Amino acid sequence: MKDEDIKAYALQAIAGLKKEIPPLAFTEVHERSTAHRLAVHLEPLFPKWNIDCEYDRDGLKLKILDGIKECDSDKKTDRILPDIIVHHRNESGPNHNLLVIEIKKNSAENTCDRKKLELLTGKGHYQYQLGLYVNINGGAFDCTWYKNGRQLQTGA
Numbered sequence: 001m002k003d004e005d006i007k008a009y010a011l012q013a014i015a016g017l018k019k020e021i022p023p024l025a026f027t028e029v030h031e032r033s034t035a036h037r038l039a040v041h042l043e044p045l046f047p048k049w050n051i052d053c054e055y056d057r058d059g060l061k062l063k064i065l066d067g068i069k070e071c072d073s074d075k076k077t078d079r080i081l082p083d084i085i086v087h088h089r090n091e092s093g094p095n096h097n098l099l100v101i102e103i104k105k106n107s108a109e110n111t112c113d114r115k116k117l118e119l120l121t122g123k124g125h126y127q128y129q130l131g132l133y134v135n136i137n138g139g140a141f142d143c144t145w146y147k148n149g150r151q152l153q154t155g156a
Helices: 003-018 031-045 111-121
Strands: 050-053 084-087 097-104 130-135 142-147
Touching: 003 031, 003 097, 003 130, 003 142, 031 050, 031 084, 031 097, 097 111, 111 130, 111 142
Parallel strands: 097 130
Antiparallel strands: 050 084, 084 097, 130 142
């Protein structure tokens, strides 16, 4: 799938989420609630893919990201739970990992999420085609894209 299509579908899902009736109170609800509703809007746009929230598996093994525990003193392991992933469930490797999304309620940048997106889209084991950091920002949904282990320029 082309990067432009993935981005367009993700933005379409965000637009759908913003139009829900009754609306989700983005400033009040936990980011997990927003992540779940966004995943619901992603599902019909990626019919050949599985959409999962906080999915902790890599094929049939635990999802581990070497070195991620160093980014947070409270983190005790390298186990990760990405907020949303678009993938082929029970499969492993870059051909089965399309999009990884990290969401924060009101944070323009989160150091651990940035490192996670860089590592998950980089040359390592997972090689997600694209990563997306979403700052809910009261319903503005500021988006930052990642590819090949790097943050893309705005508008890329």
